[in-house]
Amino acid sequence: QVQLVESGESSVQAGGSLRLSCAASGDTVSRTCMGWFRQAPGKEREGVAVIDRDGWARYADPVQGRSVIYRNSAKRTLYLQMNDLKPEDTALYQCAAFSRGDCSIGDTFDYYGPGTQVAVSA
Numbered sequence: 368q369v370q371l372v373e374s375g376e377s378s379v380q381a382g383g384s385l386r387l388s389c390a391a392s393g394d395t396v397s398r399t400c401m402g403w404f405r406q407a408p409g410k411e412r413e414g415v416a417v418i419d420r421d422g423w424a425r426y427a428d429p430v431q432g433r434s435v436i437y438r439n440s441a442k443r444t445l446y447l448q449m450n451d452l453k454p455e456d457t458a459l460y461q462c463a464a465f466s467r468g469d470c471s472i473g474d475t476f477d478y479y480g481p482g483t484q485v486a487v488s489a
Contacts, residue, residue: 369395371462371480378486379452389445389462389480397440400470403447404479405458415460416447420468427472429455452487459484 375387387403395401402417416436418424424436435448445462460483463476470476 369393369464369478371395371464371478373460373462373480373483375460375483375485377484378488381452381454381487381489383452383487384448384450385452385485387447387449387460387462387483387485389447391443391445391462391464394440394443395464396438396443396445398468400465400468401438401445402463402465402470402472402476403436403445404461404463404476405456405485406461406482407455407458410458412461414472414474417465417470417472417474418445419470425472454487454489457485457487 370392372390376385400419403415406412416426433451438445462480464478466477
């Protein structure tokens with residue numbers, strides 16, 4: 368069973384930046400495709416960014432150009448750096464792990480963390 372625990376800033380002003388972290392069990396970070404997802408109130412969960420086993424990253428259009436997903440395998444941690452935050456970035460952010468080394472942002476992942484709430488104020 369893969370365990371994922373997210374952490375990071377919970378309240379940010381518009382235009383600011385944040386970095387979310389996801390501590391993963393075992394060698395998940397280095398072995399599988401991982402990603403960040405978010406769910407805003409009243410909306411469906413959506414993919415934000417994914418990074419495959421080879422390090423290729425893909426981003427959703429709303430965050431493209433102002434976000435970076437990366438990992439530190441030695442620390443077993445996945446990160447999401449987001450800049451120029453907007454109120455519409457307010458959501459519950461979840462870290463996720465896929466069962467394979469490659470994936471796409473539209474995939475349904477196999478494991479999700481409980482999430483960390485992010486609120487962006489105008």
